[in-house]
Each structure stands twice: as C-alpha cells, then as structure tokens.
Amino acid sequence: EVQLVETGGGLIQPGGSLRLSCAASGFSVNSNYMTWVRQAPGKGLEWVSVMYNGGSKYYADSVKGRFTISRDNSKNTLYLQMDTLRAEDTALYYCAYGSYGSGKGVFHIWGQGTMVTVSS
Amino acid sequence: EIVMTQSPATLSVSPGERATLSCRASQSVSSNLAWYQQKPGQAPRLLIYAASTRATGIPARFSGSGSETEFTLTISSLQSEDFAVYYCQQYDNWPPGWTFGQGTKVEIK
Numbered sequence: 001e002v003q004l005v006e007t008g009g010g011l012i013q014p015g016g017s018l019r020l021s022c023a024a025s026g027f028s029v030n031s032n033y034m035t036w037v038r039q040a041p042g043k044g045l046e047w048v049s050v051m052y053n054g055g056s057k058y059y060a061d062s063v064k065g066r067f068t069i070s071r072d073n074s075k076n077t078l079y080l081q082m083d084t085l086r087a088e089d090t091a092l093y094y095c096a097y098g099s100y101g102s103g104k105g106v107f108h109i110w111g112q113g114t115m116v117t118v119s120s
Numbered sequence: 121e122i123v124m125t126q127s128p129a130t131l132s133v134s135p136g137e138r139a140t141l142s143c144r145a146s147q148s149v150s151s152n153l154a155w156y157q158q159k160p161g162q163a164p165r166l167l168i169y170a171a172s173t174r175a176t177g178i179p180a181r182f183s184g185s186g187s188e189t190e191f192t193l194t195i196s197s198l199q200s201e202d203f204a205v206y207y208c209q210q211y212d213n214w215p216p217g218w219t220f221g222q223g224t225k226v227e228i229k
Contacts, residue, residue, distance in 0.1 A: 105216060
C-alpha cells in the first residue's frame with residue numbers, strides 16, 4: 001500500500017528547533033519528488049519546500065534560511081528540519097509525493113499531517 | 121509571487137445540482153493548475169492537474185477547464201461526499217514558488 005506517515009510535531013517555544021519525519025511505504029522517497037505543505041489552523045494550504053530525485057531543493061520565501069529538507073534513502077524517509085521557529089509557523093505539516101508524469105509541482109499522495117505549535 | 125484567487129468563498133448547492141468553482145491567477149500560469157479537495161480532518165486529495173486532467177480514481181463528474189489566468193472546476197451532479205473545501209494551486213513558476221488559492225467551501229443548501 002502506498003502511504004506517507006508524518007511524525008515529529010509538537011509544542012515548541014519560539015526560537016526553538018524541531019525535525020519532522022515522513023516515512024514512505026509502497027514507493028521510494030528518492031523517486032520523482034517529495035514536498036512539505038502546511039496549513040495553519042482554520043486556514044488554507046501553503047507550500048513550504050520540495051526535494052527532487054536528483055537532490056535539488058527549494059523553499060518558500062517564508063521559511064528560506066530557517067528550514068532544511070532532506071531524505072534518508074535507506075530509511076525511505078523525508079525530513080524537514082525547522083530552526084528559529086516563529087509563532088506563524090504553527091500549522092499542520094503535510095508531506096506529499098509528486099510524479100514528473102503530471103508536472104513538477106503536482107501532489108498525488110499525501111500523509112495525514114503532523115501538528116507543530118510554536119508558543120511560549 | 122503569483123496570487124491565486126478563488127470565488128466564491130462559499131457555494132451552497134443542493135445534492136444533484138451542478139457546482140462551478142472559479143480560480144484566477146494574477147499572471148499566466150499556462151495550464152499548470154491543479155485542484156484539490158479537502159474534507160474536515162483529512163488531508164487534501166488531488167482531483168485535477170494540468171488544468172483538465174483527472175487524477176487516478178477521480179469520478180467523471182469532476183471536470184476542469186481553463187488556461188493562462190482563468191480556471192474552472194465543475195462538479196456536474198453533487199453527491200453527498202463532494203461537500204468539502206476545494207483549493208486550486210499553480211505550479212508554473214520556476215524556481216518553485218507554488219501557491220494555492222484560499223479555497224472554496226461547497227456546502228449543502
């Protein structure tokens with residue numbers, strides 16, 4: 001079964017760090033591309049970061065310089081290292097998988113998300 | 121940044137009726153436009169990509185049209201399971217700076 005499972009969310013103080021994980025099953029995280037999308041409580045979707053199979057990484061301006069996307073092929077897991085967290089980073093973080101066959105930014109498979117709350 | 125604007129914010133429709141959702145881009149995104157459905161407490165689900173191509177397993181009552189700056193998602197005959205929030209997303213710009221619309225909530229009339 002094709003599945004994505006996010007973990008690592010929690011309550012963190014402003015300025016703190018957190019690492020999210022996204023474990024994939026049924027496909028390889030180093031095939032095509034993987035992305036992180038977040039959703040603040042009661043709000044819409046915001047794209048955060050993408051990593052392509054060749055290793056290229058891109059970030060939204062709102063997180064550039066603070067967040068780092070990476071993967072461990074041996075664990076078939078995608079990560080999002082989040083540093084210098086701010087209150088506005090509070091959101092449900094989804095990882096998602098995309099296929100080049102439908103374009104470079106289309107997200108076919110989504111996890112259920114992990115909640116990050118930044119508050120003192 | 122390409123701004124995506126969806127209208128209306130809320131659409132009240134009776135089961136069996138047709139629903140038409142709009143999405144406008146602040147600049148041309150060619151046909152690099154996707155639609156997602158999100159139900160309460162669930163992750164988004166891809167419905168349409170490349171403006172008009174249905175994703176795997178999506179019923180034929182969902183259809184997408186448009187190009188450049190004006191796009192439409194049509195649900196031909198609303199079923200109970202279609203009441204949800206729908207988002208459009210552009211994936212045209214490079215390097216990626218992909219953006220979503222603010223969503224249209226389709227509710228039971």
